[in-house]
Amino acid sequence: MTAQDNHAPATQADGVVDWLTNGTRDERFIDNIFADMCIRLQQAGIPLKRSTLHVLIHHPQWLGARFMWSDGMREAEIARVDYDVRERSEFIGSPANEMQDGASEVRENLERDPSLGRKHALYDEMREKGLTDYVAWPLYHTLGKRHLITFATDRPGGFEDSHIAALKKLLPVLALVSEIRIKNRLARTLLETYVGSHAGQLILAGATRRGSGTTVRAAIMICDLRDFTKISDNWPRDDVIDLLNDYFDAMSEPIARHGGEILKFIGDGLLAIFPLQEPDACANLLHAVTEARQAMTALNERNNATSRAPLNYGIGVHVGDVMYGNIGSTSRLDFTVIGPAVNMASRLEALTKQLGRTVLLSRDFAELVEEKFELEHVGKHEVRGFSDPIELFAYHG
Structure with a gap:
């Protein structure tokens, strides 16, 4: 986090940032931290309806995992991602595809005419569920590793600028917290795999x-x-x-x-x-x-x-x-x-x-x-x- 970040204006997420920094030391699993974070964001007044975290784990059988949280859930759903996912229609043209190609943000207004926006089944699915706004950002780990986090709301008019600022403020701390847990899990997976x-x-x-x-x-x-x-x-x-x-x-x-x-x-x-x-x-x-x-x-x-x-x-x-x-x-x-x-x-x-x-x-x-x-x-x-x-x-x- 830079000096400029330390003096950034207060946002609705400040309490969540503090919790991520100081309150997650005893939590071993990133999926539990992720679900708790989403609930705390709601409690802080951010109209969050759905969120996903996509991580690369390089398991012998799976490329990665997707954690998904929706309003009302106490725990995140975990789905394994196969190595051939990048050849499938669910990936081609998706936000994850855009991130892999170097995008630093994907934002989609789900209230506007679908013919004017991005074309992918994911956006149609979110519209059917009544979601109005969607944003995705890369989550940067060390040595150039990029993962992905997304947020969506059903608030009319979508996220306000203050909501986006609050969510962005989370990212550097979430990156640090998630990297520690993912690398711990990766170390355990590698040892289980080889010994x-x-x-x-x-x-x-x-x-x-x-x-x-x-x-x-x-x-x-x-x-x-x-x-x-x-x-x-x-x-x-x-x-x-x-x-x-x-x-x-x-x-x-x-x-x-x-x-x-x-x-x-x-x-x-x-x-x-x-x-x-x-x-x-x-x-x-x-x-x-x-x-x-x-x-x-x-x-x-x-x-x-x-x-x-x-x-x-x-x-x-x-x-x-x-x-x-x-x-x-x-x-x-x-x-x-x-x-x-x-x-x-x-x-x-x-x-x-x-x-x-x-x-x-x-x-x-x-x-x-x-x-x-x-x-x-x-x-x-x-x-x-x-x-x-x-x-x-x-x-x-």
Whole structure:
């Protein structure tokens, strides 16, 4: 805020500006702040009927989010915005489109003849709801980031100049308040995306010291795709990426649904754990395996319809104590699990091809689930890196 802004004439929004500056420290979510701000603007005498806040968040699945508040609402409605939105009619010619092209303000008198104004379905929709005036401004964040906020009224004659001045006075403070919350949410989203929700929470809580960690007893699942080197050598790059994404979707979604945490993707493989502190963790792991296998069957049927070869895979499962924490160099850490139990799960996954089974379980794991699931005993086998033969079971669920 400039010195000139500090000496600007008082407006109806001054109390709201003060609240944004000093009264929102304990509020974590921008949608709650936004809805409360709109209500306070009404209470300050600004005839606000509708407002929206559009932010870019760059989530793996969504470009951004839209928060919408209307008169009478206590909370804002939240809608996700897909990455392809800029190709749709709802965006082309919209205020957001104008802002992307560099506009510093969009103002539309909704009372005048529609043929004389901007042409877009949004304006027709607002007229049908009895709105009379609409204004949109960019919300500037650091490093040139631009978001969007809009205000609309149903007051005859639209917003007065004093209303516009009051709303404009909010923008610099709202930009600061919203940037902090959006970046906090973005940091959390990025950590959840790349290291998982539980590890992300630990890292945000300060678990970033190299070598720090805890011992966790967990069921461990390692999955690997068969013949991936041959596929990647012979398929077009984009097809390989699509294949991997479909494969990881089939495997990952059931794991997350049943309480597991994927710690890492390793090329065409994945490592997931189900901490035993959760009830029925081992049973949940096998439920996830069952659903993942069903999803892989459906994926292979779709691939067969497009003349793609079926995807084969192996899953190794063990249970034991693992070290869960930070490992790496002084400047680059990985939050993961290590220990003999992880090595055992990896070796069992490698044995699935040799023994002709898709899912192999260790005796230690099988003892925890054999009363609830039908397992096939496949005998004792040498496991690389372990001195004694290991008793193994196959699961066909």
